[in-house]
Amino acid sequence: MTQQLSQTPSTEPELTGVRNFRDVGGLPTGDGRQVRYGRLYRSGHLAHATAGDATFLAGLGLHTIFDFRNAADQKLEGPDIELPGVRNVNLPLTDPADGAEFWKMVRDGDLDELRSILANGKAAGRMTETYRLIIKERTAEHSQVLHALAEDSVPALMHCAAGKDRAGLSIAVALLALGVERDAIVADYLKSNDPHRRYLVKRGDNAPSGTSPEVMDLLSPLFDARTEYLDAAFAAIEETWGDVERYLNDGLKLAPETRERLHSHFLEDA
Numbered sequence: 282m283t284q285q286l287s288q289t290p291s292t293e294p295e296l297t298g299v300r301n302f303r304d305v306g307g308l309p310t311g312d313g314r315q316v317r318y319g320r321l322y323r324s325g326h327l328a329h330a331t332a333g334d335a336t337f338l339a340g341l342g343l344h345t346i347f348d349f350r351n352a353a354d355q356k357l358e359g360p361d362i363e364l365p366g367v368r369n370v371n372l373p374l375t376d377p378a379d380g381a382e383f384w385k386m387v388r389d390g391d392l393d394e395l396r397s398i399l400a401n402g403k404a405a406g407r408m409t410e411t412y413r414l415i416i417k418e419r420t421a422e423h424s425q426v427l428h429a430l431a432e433d434s435v436p437a438l439m440h441c442a443a444g445k446d447r448a449g450l451s452i453a454v455a456l457l458a459l460g461v462e463r464d465a466i467v468a469d470y471l472k473s474n475d476p477h478r479r480y481l482v483k484r485g486d487n488a489p490s491g492t493s494p495e496v497m498d499l500l501s502p503l504f505d506a507r508t509e510y511l512d513a514a515f516a517a518i519e520e521t522w523g524d525v526e527r528y529l530n531d532g533l534k535l536a537p538e539t540r541e542r543l544h545s546h547f548l549e550d551a
Contacts, residue, residue: 294337298329301444301478310460314548320436323452325444328359335362343367345434349374349447372422374447395499404502409513415450416517423454424533431542443480445473445506457525459547473506480504
């Protein structure tokens with residue numbers, strides 16, 4: 282049963298072991314309403330949450346945590362902490378073996394290897410293509426999340442590793458289903474660039490060139506939130522389904538009554 286939580290924003294917490302956390306409440310819809318506070322959160326992974334972080338998260342009254350990481354991510358960072366009474370749903374949005382060699386080179390490769398896979402727009406190109414593929418090929422997973430939210434999974438937190446790409450797209454899809462204005466979706470997405478939110482880039486202890494300025498410049502497109510990435514996702518919706526309405530109806534299989542339940546859970550008059 283959905284908990285009736287406060288509809289006013291709380292001060293954003295300074296979590297120690299969880300990055301990129303925020304409540305998406307307050308975002309405006311096209312019909313003059315707004316997303317309720319205390320219903321939908323996003324963050325990076327919870328594997329390194331401190332005791333204080335866990336206390337804060339437990340106090341949110343969460344029903345479900347959606348973890349979009351794959352097995353390789355979980356092996357690297359560890360499993361999420363478990364919060365009392367909270368359901369953890371692992372729903373990988375990439376194949377466990379996808380890009381394993383690529384990410385090994387990101388962590389351990391020398392400068393020439395990094396140049397070969399990332400320079401001259403290759404890194405940004407990989408990101409835009411990933412966003413397009415997730416939208417086009419992961420409709421079943423996104424549909425599952427939205428149907429769960431319409432039923433009993435509120436309040437919910439969505440996260441991946443950095444809370445930027447897979448979680449960012451999943452949040453964007455949920456916000457589209459709620460009728461949130463596209464500019465507001467983009468503005469929320471770009472908050473992942475705030476210095477205190479950014480994923481901490483990891484390189485192997487013995488990685489050649491370590492985190493030199495050139496290495497960090499080459500890696501930057503992978504760890505940035507860029508409007509062009511989210512625009513590629515929106516373009517994939519339009520190219521595949523024609524418009525957002527057909528995407529919601531035909532791609533995500535959201536019946537009118539399902540969308541109405543989502544609206545009743547997440548929206549209030551501004």
